[in-house]
Amino acid sequence: MPDQKELLPEQSEELLKTLKTRFEKNMSRHKGIEWPNVLARFQANPDKLWSLNEMERTGGEPDVVGYDAGTGEYIFYDCAAESPKGRRSLCYDRQALEERKEHRPENNAIDMATDMGIEILTENQYRELQQLGKFDLKTSSWIATPTEIRKLGGALFCDRRYDTVFLYHNGAQSYYAARGFRGSLKI
Structure with a gap:
């Protein structure tokens, strides 16, 4: 049984689908960043998916807003139009x-x-x-x-x-x- 801060494979898949759709719909938020590179970062850091799912679950609509060249990390912010309902x-x-x-x-x-x-x-x-x-x-x-x-x-x-x-x-x-x-x- 997965740890409480770990997503089931189907939850991860659904979250990644949602994030990819949002990423593609809002390209102006992350000019020069490509989804396959973001996806590779998720695959290298699957533990972060739980936190992203929490952002999504509480209404934050997280999206990529930047890239830290020094650390190689992608930066996500809550991008919901209004402060997250949850x-x-x-x-x-x-x-x-x-x-x-x-x-x-x-x-x-x-x-x-x-x-x-x-x-x-x-x-x-x-x-x-x-x-x-x-x-x-x-x-x-x-x-x-x-x-x-x-x-x-x-x-x-x-x-x-x-x-x-x-x-x-x-x-x-x-x-x-x-x-x-x-x-x-x-x-």
Whole structure:
């Protein structure tokens, strides 16, 4: 029986089919990158498929957005038009969740990302994503927050309104039905 963080062969096949279709449909996100090279990277790192499947399962619609020539890794971001549905209504991190006395959300963005084997987008990564399309027109997404801000109880999130990407702050313990998080994964 497979480990809980391992896909069955048929699940892997289905995921790869979905990823290939999305890759081919959105070539502007990954100019100069060819699917057979990405597929070879999956075959060399099958353990990463579980994390990609988690991104897909929670509504992230992951896609290749870049290539790190230094490491030979392909970079995937959540490319769903809005913040992934399966990752909304979360406060920022475990500390915020524990500090919340009433109406606690089910989880927090940082722990969920860690459990999925992905990293929450940084502000720079979020802005890079927005160069590839128009995302979070109705929702917002938590982003990695600098330690100095987090120590003071805050956390950062972004969205796109008025054809502009905005960076905001909120108490880390806050959560909203329209705020989730986007992740990245290198393979």
